[in-house]
Amino acid sequence: MPKTFNKNEIRPVRKIAREILDHWRAQYADAPKRPGFVTYAWPYLEAMLSLETTSRQERYGMEDAQMIVLYFLNNVTGWKGDFARAYKAELNYLLEVQNAA
DSSP, X not given: OOOOOOTTOOOOHHHHHHHHHHHHHHHHTTOSSOOHHHHXXXXXXXXXXXXXOXXXXXXXXXXXXXXXXXXXXXXXXXXXXXXXXXXXXXXXXXXXXXXXX
């Protein structure tokens, strides 16, 4: 069943990141070579595990939460499929909501 998200339920970034991490581990654990996007997006995914929102006031190290999520999204353009579309759409929606506030 494809992953979908509810626009009425704003979830913490850390929960979304945890689901992505679990999905990647299940999908690529036995792969002889991980796709490049996993390697490049991994540091941002790890940072997202500690974020609550996509706010510019929330920080991880020297970067604000919004930039971390944007960097992650930029690095996963090669991630395809129903799960990828749903998670990327949810993260983009969080960015839109944060910027509208």
